Amino acid sequence: MLLAIDVGNTNIVFAIVDGDEIRFRWRIATDAKRTADEYAVWLHQLMQMEGVERDAIDQVVIASVVPQTLFNLRGLARKYVGLDPMIVGAPGIDYGMAVNLPNPGEVGADRIVNAVAAHSIWLGALIIIDFGTATTFDVVSCDGAYEGGVIAPGINLSMDALYRAAARLPRIAVEPPAEGLGVIGKGTVHAMQSGVFWGYVGLIEGLVHRMKDEITGPTTVIATGGLAALFSRHTDAIDHVDPDLMIKGLMRIHALNMKRL
Known part of the structure; x- marks a missing residue:
């Protein structure tokens, strides 16, 4: 299953995706100071409530408009899920779409x-x-x-x-x-x-x-x-x-x- 993380200025949405189905969505307030450990405790409790095993997650993708959050979200993926996340906006990411802007x-x-x-x-x-x-x-x-x-x-x-x-x-x-x-x-x-x-x-x-x-x-x-x-x-x-x-x-x-x- 895929763990998709959408970081907005106000909230972060964590979604568990199984194939083409969005199974679960959870929301937490955006806080650049929140540590990987804090994310892990919160997310693990929610996954347990829904019967989702941590080992079932085999991919992680993150998009963030708050760059300060990326360090700890990477830490969450690497330390607690054992995966290196795909970061939208990182060099080499293909959107399958031309971006017709000067920058x-x-x-x-x-x-x-x-x-x-x-x-x-x-x-x-x-x-x-x-x-x-x-x-x-x-x-x-x-x-x-x-x-x-x-x-x-x-x-x-x-x-x-x-x-x-x-x-x-x-x-x-x-x-x-x-x-x-x-x-x-x-x-x-x-x-x-x-x-x-x-x-x-x-x-x-x-x-x-x-x-x-x-x-x-x-x-x-x-x-x-x-x-x-x-x-x-x-x-x-x-x-x-x-x-x-x-x-x-x-x-x-x-x-x-x-x-x-």
Whole structure:
């Protein structure tokens, strides 16, 4: 089985993959100071609860946007699983996809992995929206090349900045105003919900519209990340939601590079 590790700015997802099936997913807060031993204790307990033997893991692949985590995650793989992990972004890794940028090394591993996964599932030109700490919009051309994208502040980041900067504004949940309420707020919370939620819907729709103007041919929009399902219910700009896109991309990149070894 494959242990796929997706390190984001806020959370790390550990997934156990058996063949083409994602069997288990576990999430832990990203902390660059967390040691290999701490990862091992946490992961071992979860695997025991699900009846997964450590010896059943025969491959490890890691993608990280937080470079400081790689040393200890490598230590986890080497010391407790007995394997040298495949690191997305390391020299020689083949994505099976051209990266049409002046400096391909600038692109975060998560964005390339999502692009690889989406291209393996959907045909034609694609826009991939990933709702994370930042909200990223990435483009894959109809011939399967990564063409670049857009990075915007994540909605939780925006809400936190609003709460911290305005002394009298409360913290609110990420949700639209209650059913029956319009966009025009009739109180502080209602006004904030409209501004944050519908403002973000407007950002999504506006960027997708402008990006499609620069893309040749019909374009499919795929969303992933924690808030993808929520936003997809309130806009026609999103065609599909896939919460496992990142793990699927790690699976594909791992399989592609194992064939080359």
